[in-house]
Amino acid sequence: MTSLTEVDALAGLRDALGLLKDREQVAERLLDSSAKHSFDPDEELDWDAPFEEGKWFWPPELVSLYDTPMWKRMSEEQRILLSQHEAAALASLGIWFEIILMQLLCRHIYDKAATSAHVRYALTEIEDECRHSKMFARLITRGGTPWYPVSRGHQQLGRLFKTISTTPGSFTATLLGEEVLDWMQRLTFPDERVQPLVRGVTRIHVVEEARHVRYAREELRRQMLTAPRWSQEFTRVTSGEFARVFSVAFVNPEVYTNLGLDRREALAQVKASGHRREVMQTGAKRLTDFLDDIGVLRGVGRRLWKSSGLLA
DSSP, rough: OOOOOHHHHHOEEETTEOOOOOOOHHHHHHHHHHHSSOOOOOHSOOSSSSSTTOOOOOOOOOOOOOSSOOOOOOOHHHHHHHHHHHHHHHHHHHHHHHHHHHHHHHHHTSSSSSSSSHHHHHHHHHHHHHHHHHHHHHHHHTOOOOOOOOHHHHHHHHHHHHHOHHHHHHHHHHHHHHHHHHHHHHHHHOOBBBBBBHHHHHHHHHHHHHHHHHHHHHHHHHHHHHHHHHHHHHHHHHHHHHHHHHHTSSSSSHHHHHHTOHHHHHHHHHHOOHHHHHHHHHHHHHHHHHHHTTTTTTTHHHHHHHTTSSSO
């Protein structure tokens, strides 16, 4: 893999999106933004305020069973309770993913100059992700729902991915985990039907994640131009497989069990739901368009992305 010094020595790097931006200048701007727009969730949010009766914990259109036959048989109270448990499951998924991300960022900067703005921003992002993970955990606790860990199989796949991932593969997975949830959260925080605490959590996450997305996109563009060909091909395949894992992990079947719903039937209805498929593909479209532009969605990798349901 090309080192930081070698990459910065290459002038005029260009991909389908145009000239690459200077790595250090991007990091300096992100550091400035972090200094101005970072939040302490423990101080920023009112964790003691009671939940408001009749308000959702996630927009109903984003709940997995929305508009299915099972959804139509549920009472409004049951639907809201489902939104509460699914919000907890997504927060649990976010914690799992952000712990992976923090480890990948540590790997990325391990042999790079600690005095560079690029490394200092990575360390700043790790700080952000620590706060986000604690914020999500506190939201789960505050809601009184169970913690919803990913399946044991997905935990093991996460361990494997952290071990074998290339640098471009790591940034592709980073964007996958960040951008789909970011799209959902951008619909959530201005939605007055949703509980104020949930809206506050998603607002903080959206503001701070925008920097993380910018950092990952710029670095992935660079990596897909400078990494060895084998690494680029490996990235295409592993990112497609991670997309398949992520799309399955997005729905935690324990939610249905805990609400007394028929787990097998619920999963079948979600899988058959045209609305759900549209939600997931719309949430991923900005990302898949970007990955297509920079050459990630090719060959076997593209077929894997299609089979994940995230790419039309």
